[in-house]
Amino acid sequence: MSKPPPLPSVEALLFEEPLYAKYELAEDLEDVRILYGFVATLEKDYTVDAFCPYCERATTFRIPGISITRGAEWNNIRERFAYDCMEIICTRVKRHKIRYWFRVDCMTVMKVGQYPSLADIAIEETRQKYSAVLRGENWSEFYKAIGLAAHGEGIGSFVYLRRVFERLIKSRFNEFKQIEGWEETSFDRLRMDEKIKFLNGHLPQYLVSNRKIYSIFSAGLHDLSNEECLRFFEIGKRTIIVILEEDLKKHNELCARKELSEAIAKFSP
Numbered sequence: 001m002s003k004p005p006p007l008p009s010v011e012a013l014l015f016e017e018p019l020y021a022k023y024e025l026a027e028d029l030e031d032v033r034i035l036y037g038f039v040a041t042l043e044k045d046y047t048v049d050a051f052c053p054y055c056e057r058a059t060t061f062r063i064p065g066i067s068i069t070r071g072a073e074w075n076n077i078r079e080r081f082a083y084d085c086m087e088i089i090c091t092r093v094k095r096h097k098i099r100y101w102f103r104v105d106c107m108t109v110m111k112v113g114q115y116p117s118l119a120d121i122a123i124e125e126t127r128q129k130y131s132a133v134l135r136g137e138n139w140s141e142f143y144k145a146i147g148l149a150a151h152g153e154g155i156g157s158f159v160y161l162r163r164v165f166e167r168l169i170k171s172r173f174n175e176f177k178q179i180e181g182w183e184e185t186s187f188d189r190l191r192m193d194e195k196i197k198f199l200n201g202h203l204p205q206y207l208v209s210n211r212k213i214y215s216i217f218s219a220g221l222h223d224l225s226n227e228e229c230l231r232f233f234e235i236g237k238r239t240i241i242v243i244l245e246e247d248l249k250k251h252n253e254l255c256a257r258k259e260l261s262e263a264i265a266k267f268s269p
């Protein structure tokens with residue numbers, strides 16, 4: 001079997017990586033120390049900022065680490081084989097906990113269990129943040145993409161992400177087509193990269209200048225393996241979120257203006 005990839009970070013293992021993906025732990029033991037609570041001091045545990053599904057908002061979690069003895073167990077950490085259990089604790093409300101189970105084998109780690117699931121947390125986080133601008137089919141398919149990726153289904157999640165991405169691009173076109181006098185049929189005939197170039201000025205600059213992202217989005221499914229799709233998932237999801245952030249900003253501005261107009265209308269000196 002080929003060597004597993006290096007663990008990106010403990011934060012990613014807890015909040016981004018799906019179950020059953022195996023990672024190599026770095027020789028410098030930095031991540032191992034976090035996992036086994038060897039960076040925590042008596043007063044302060046290692047912490048990570050993330051979304052708490054119980055508070056329904058971003059918060060900070062304490063990571064007390066997996067409990068092992070500081071003698072033989074820690075000294076033999078490089079040869080450790082164990083199913084280790086860990087919980088992280090919300091600093092806003094102590095009873096809010098996320099539990100994890102890891103299969104640790106000679107400096108490799110695989111997440112084999114988590115509650116609440118990664119999908120539940122990620123879906124709740126997205127729903128909370130973007131409910132005003134992510135509706136209907138876009139929401140239900142974004143939701144499916146997150147759930148499938150959390151269960152290691154790369155290709156399925158990629159298909160849904162791509163559908164959402166294409167719809168968001170099309171809705172930008174629709175939003176401006178009258179003002180700009182654009183023609184629908186000629187737009188529909190364009191390739192994805194040409195569509196994005198066409199919408200330059202009406203899409204986040206980040207998207208227009210990162211051509212590689214949409215070349216992956218428009219790659220044929222037969223060219224991508226399940227693993228490649230899974231590796232692309234976070235980038236694809238964040239790309240969609242960049243568009244949603246812009247939509248949300250616009251939405252909030254409109255709401256604020258509307259509220260102000262209403263307040264002005266009601267005001268009588």
Ligand SMILES: [Zn+2]
Binds near residue numbers: 092
């Ligand atoms: Zn909480």
